[in-house]
Amino acid sequence: MINLSEFSIFFIANWKLNGNLSFIKEYTQLLKVNSSNGNCVVICPTAIYLNNFKQNEGNYYLGAQDISKYETGAFTGEISSKSLNEFGVNFCIVGHSERRQYFNEKNEDVKEKATKLLENEIIPIICVGETLEEKKNNSTLDVISNQILKGIPSESNEQNTIIAYEPIWAIGTGLTPSIEEIDIIHQSIRKINNKISNYKIIYGGSVNAKNSHDIISLSDVDGALIGGASLKIDDFNKIIG
Ligand code: PGA
Numbered sequence: 001m002i003n004l005s006e007f008s009i010f011f012i013a014n015w016k017l018n019g020n021l022s023f024i025k026e027y028t029q030l031l032k033v034n035s036s037n038g039n040c041v042v043i044c045p046t047a048i049y050l051n052n053f054k055q056n057e058g059n060y061y062l063g064a065q066d067i068s069k070y071e072t073g074a075f076t077g078e079i080s081s082k083s084l085n086e087f088g089v090n091f092c093i094v095g096h097s098e099r100r101q102y103f104n105e106k107n108e109d110v111k112e113k114a115t116k117l118l119e120n121e122i123i124p125i126i127c128v129g130e131t132l133e134e135k136k137n138n139s140t141l142d143v144i145s146n147q148i149l150k151g152i153p154s155e156s157n158e159q160n161t162i163i164a165y166e167p168i169w170a171i172g173t174g175l176t177p178s179i180e181e182i183d184i185i186h187q188s189i190r191k192i193n194n195k196i197s198n199y200k201i202i203y204g205g206s207v208n209a210k211n212s213h214d215i216i217s218l219s220d221v222d223g224a225l226i227g228g229a230s231l232k233i234d235d236f237n238k239i240i241g
Helices: 021-030 045-058 079-084 097-102 107-119 132-136 140-151 177-190 212-217 234-238
Strands: 009-014 039-044 061-064 091-094 123-128 162-165 200-206 223-225
Touching: 009 091, 009 140, 009 162, 009 200, 021 045, 021 234, 039 091, 045 061, 091 107, 107 123, 107 140, 123 140, 132 140, 140 177, 162 177, 177 200, 177 212, 177 234, 212 223, 223 234
Parallel strands: 009 039, 009 223, 039 061, 061 091, 091 123, 123 162, 162 200, 200 223
Antiparallel strands: none
């Protein structure tokens, strides 16, 4: 299993339901990953294209966008952590707000999925974050605390689990919290519980080539989860460069 303490900054590309074979071919030809600077670049395409990235053998790791909480059996359409492991996948996003919102995923599901991932030596990237309404009600930290305390399995530790703070109102909108707000929230997340004070905590939500440098320069931000901008290869190269 990858040991997270070997890396300083994580760049996780979340392609969501985007990309096709010709797009991937061009993308992998143009992608410039510098593996000597302690950065870890993870590409999360839709599961069906993981193999196309694997064949390419670049300086990046592979991640899935979701996983079944079941390992085997009558669960039509599911993909197991065990098969991801066999396939050489090292990371998997869990609890993304789109999964919570459109597929009714609960903190308990997130925990079960993350547990299965850890059993199969895959790093879970556990997403947490508040809605705009929750932000307006000043309940951001309560929401995140609840998601973290209920969603992170007891087997997790700072070497095997990443937390991604993604304010839902910032995802795909071009809006972001201010740099100061991101700083304060990341510091506050570390104080939720002693256990997570040294976790890798990355930020996601409208990260782009212009704002990424300021965001990842914050000492309590250990990287970024990037959606839209990860599909624009020139922008993504700038972000990870
Ligand atoms: P975005 O998406 O960068 O397009 O805002 C981030 C995410 O959903 O992980």
